Amino acid sequence: MDTLFYAHRGSSHKFSENTRAAYLQAIDEGADGIECDVHLTQDGIVVCHHDPTVDRTSDATGLVSGFTLSQMKAMDFTGVIPSLIPEDYGRENEQLLSLAELFEILEERSRPIGLAIEIKHPSPFGHLLEDGVLKVLADNHFDPSTGTAGSKSQIAVTLMSFEPESLRYLSRTVNKDLLCQLITEVDASWVDELVSTGQMGRAAVYEVLYRSVAEGIEFIDQGGAGIIGPGVAWTRANEKIVREWLERGLTARIWTVDRPADAQYLVNLGVSQLTSNRPAELRRELEQN
Template sequence: MRPIVYAHRGASADLPEHTRAAYVQALLDGADGVECDVHLSRDGHLVLHHDAQLGRTSDGRGPVSARTLAELRRLDWTSWKGVRIPPGHGAPGRQLLTLPELLDLLRGAGRPVGLAVETKHPSPFGHRLEEEVLGLLMREGWDPETGRLDDVTVSLMSFHPDAVRHFLETVPARHVCQLVGTTTRRTVGDSLRVGRTAAAVLHAGMRFVVPPALPVISAGLVDLVGPGLDLVRARPDLVRQWRAEGRVLRVWTVDTARDVDLCRALGVQQLTTNRPADVLRWVRAPSGAPLGVPAGGPAAVTGRSRCASTAVG
């Protein structure tokens, strides 16, 4: 059986991450599921966005949490990528998505599709973020036991162990994923809210600290484990251990044929990728078959940029 393929923030190698266009393209590419990150806006809407700050993927500045949804909608969410939004992928003013809007898009796909929702921390709203996600899903008719909402199968995840524990109070372990990765300068800086120089110094002393997520996994609290690719490469023994324990592994972010081969060799069941079309082609190839990309590189197929962020989560 081939691995299940989740589109990381949509088809985010080709189109601006977390936009309507990126998710429409992911569905057209045939992705088995999509992944999204959520923050709360100042007025309590669940907005799809990775970073706590607006600057990387819009023309806005400051935290997502400081803006109302109406204010966020007025921002430009696509120009930073330097690509053309294809016809049928949504108007420029409709690219920012809320979680309810993504659910509507997936429910209209006409086929079963997975949705992996990650709550981002630290959040000024604390666990209200998880409560808002759960409340929305319940109002829409989601069944926590099956994970189903019509043809959409929803799982919930976070790097933050307390957020994972909060989900587990309501949701069975088979639908909750503890994300885990090695520390990077960026994650240290974001978490501790320090500059690049301070983050580099702190990171040097933290690289070998046991990630706080590991105790949650070791205690058997979750059935889904989401290791980053760096961790998979560095600790294949951990991956084998988790597989032997019966865990389902959802590895991020798998964007090359070589890494697809590595994950398949380790028995990884789910792959999260910025490049769903390419990864689907690779996982459908017979095991051991040579894998590659079209002449001219992956971007030769569409002429679009392949510069999506592979930052944590």
């Protein structure tokens, strides 16, 4: 089928999210692409991790920005989805990856694949996060006009963020067709995640999130991004807007799609890319219908 299936933080229904095992599982299952989230460590390394803190995902507590990469490597990130990790998927202390190490994995598997990198904001390092990502991309033969990377140009890179200012910054050097503006409902769990960093109070967080959604829509409407990335719930609630974007020729990559009913709805809508925690199973379920 023409639909592309991206593995959300890897195959994160089988192994803990954003781990070596989850990424390798996604690649070996035949995912068309992998989605990862990135932050900067205290020593300036771009690391694959979703939350601004390690509290939910590891056996430690604290801000990602407060740890060095070596300190994070000493943590256990396998507890989100407790499961036996195959020997060739790495030892327990090898599960946390830097973005550079993720590229090494993609090189080792050496097959065509997409890589969607979500840049997480707000970041205490500001645009140093984007600069760090671009440095890793440059080290891996990234072409900012086509998005190809890897020694054989086998990796198709796109860059995503909920924060429009991040994409504006990237657009100075990267083709806008490679930029994905993420959009979602502003919910309590998202607010709690950002409040937990201690950088802003709850009212300020709500203000930032509502602003990013409004500015994200405006950014898309102004032609700033070639890819739209709303969540499933937002897409259903704003179907008319999504249809208009699709009619303009924009690519849609919708997340997080785990239910066949949602996937079929989106395919019927004209969505060509689905991000799922269970991409291989979802593909099979759609192909059987």
